[in-house]
Amino acid sequence: MIWRLTISEQVFLPYCIEKQPDERYIVLNKEYKPVGFKTREHIKYEEYPICVKLKSIGSATAAKLSYKGDSNTDTIYLYNDGCVPTHSAEHMKNYLKRLEILAKLKVD
Numbered sequence: 577m578i579w580r581l582t583i584s585e586q587v588f589l590p591y592c593i594e595k596q597p598d599e600r601y602i603v604l605n606k607e608y609k610p611v612g613f614k615t616r617e618h619i620k621y622e623e624y625p626i627c628v629k630l631k632s633i634g635s636a637t638a639a640k641l642s643y644k645g646d647s648n649t650d651t652i653y654l655y656n657d658g659c660v661p662t663h664s665a666e667h668m669k670n671y672l673k674r675l676e677i678l679a680k681l682k683v684d
Contacts, residue, residue: 585662587614590675592653593630593641600627603678629684637681641674654678 591606602621605611609619610626621627635647642648643655654674655661661671 582662585660588612589661590654590678592651593678594651595649596621596627598627600629601633602627631682631684633681637677640677643670643674 586606587609588611589605590603590611591608593601593603595601603611603626605613607614609615610621610624613619633649635649638649638652639645639647641652641654643653643659646652655667655671659667659670661668
């Protein structure tokens, strides 16, 4: 079965967090736009107040946030096509655990 995300899922679910050259992070949706943005246009992140400095986001925290336990801190994927949160209760439970960790990180 081929799963397709609804427009709401594509726009409003945090898909990944990506480190920017200045060491700040941006939370992106499945379309690699800032969460809540629905556009096909190229977004220059620096033109919007959407990047934050996340404290304590070392490799151990990255592994806890990553759907596959990856310790890379450059781009951290919260889910992929094989574990879309809205496709099963188990996927949602695991995704919400990762969001809880993200939500508790202190920002600068």
